[in-house]
Amino acid sequence: MPEAARIYVRYVEAVNRVIGRAVTYLIFVMMGILLYAAASRTFYNVPINWAMEMGQFLLVAYYLLGGGYSLQLNAHVRMDLLYSRLSPRKMAFTDTITAFCLVFYLVVLLMGGISSTEYAITYQQQNYTSWGPLLWPIKTIMTFGVFMMLLQAIAFFFKDLARVRGEEIA
Numbered sequence: 642m643p644e645a646a647r648i649y650v651r652y653v654e655a656v657n658r659v660i661g662r663a664v665t666y667l668i669f670v671m672m673g674i675l676l677y678a679a680a681s682r683t684f685y686n687v688p689i690n691w692a693m694e695m696g697q698f699l700l701v702a703y704y705l706l707g708g709g710y711s712l713q714l715n716a717h718v719r720m721d722l723l724y725s726r727l728s729p730r731k732m733a734f735t736d737t738i739t740a741f742c743l744v745f746y747l748v749v750l751l752m753g754g755i756s757s758t759e760y761a762i763t764y765q766q767q768n769y770t771s772w773g774p775l776l777w778p779i780k781t782i783m784t785f786g787v788f789m790m791l792l793q794a795i796a797f798f799f800k801d802l803a804r805v806r807g808e809e810i811a
Contacts, residue, residue, distance in 0.1 A: 661710020705786030
């Protein structure tokens with residue numbers, strides 16, 4: 642494998658590792674917001690109209706920003722009917738095909754995310770709720786998360802291609 646591919650894989654995985662580990666703490670922020678909302682409604686009879694939406698925004702950031710890290714750790718769901726019976730080289734070949742399909746899907750998703758984010762920024766798009774937050778911040782985070790998953794999928798493709806050739810990229 643060319644040295645450029647090895648460097649690419651090393652840096653993309655390092656960035657996704659840092660982002661993924663940092664994003665794991667968002668779950669506690671989300672839990673705190675939802676607990677605060679539940680307590681204010683239960684004990685003070687004061688509903689908080691922004692809490693549920695903020696919890697949803699944090700959950701979206703949590704799973705999209707953590708997506709690249711999840712791919713890196715092979716922590717995503719796979720359906721394994723025949724795959725485990727293949728030799729390691731055939732597994733790597735199969736993975737190159739699925740990585741290529743994943744890259745195609747993520748490119749289309751990224752194009753839609755960029756378009757949607759541009760629209761939200763240009764027209765100051767707001768959510769249709771009583772809180773009415775601007776949507777460009779969460780759409781920007783979502784698009785960045787898809788971009789990082791795309792970079793990780795390309796890194797996967799390089800690693801699988803190297804395994805097909807009998808090499809390893811660590």
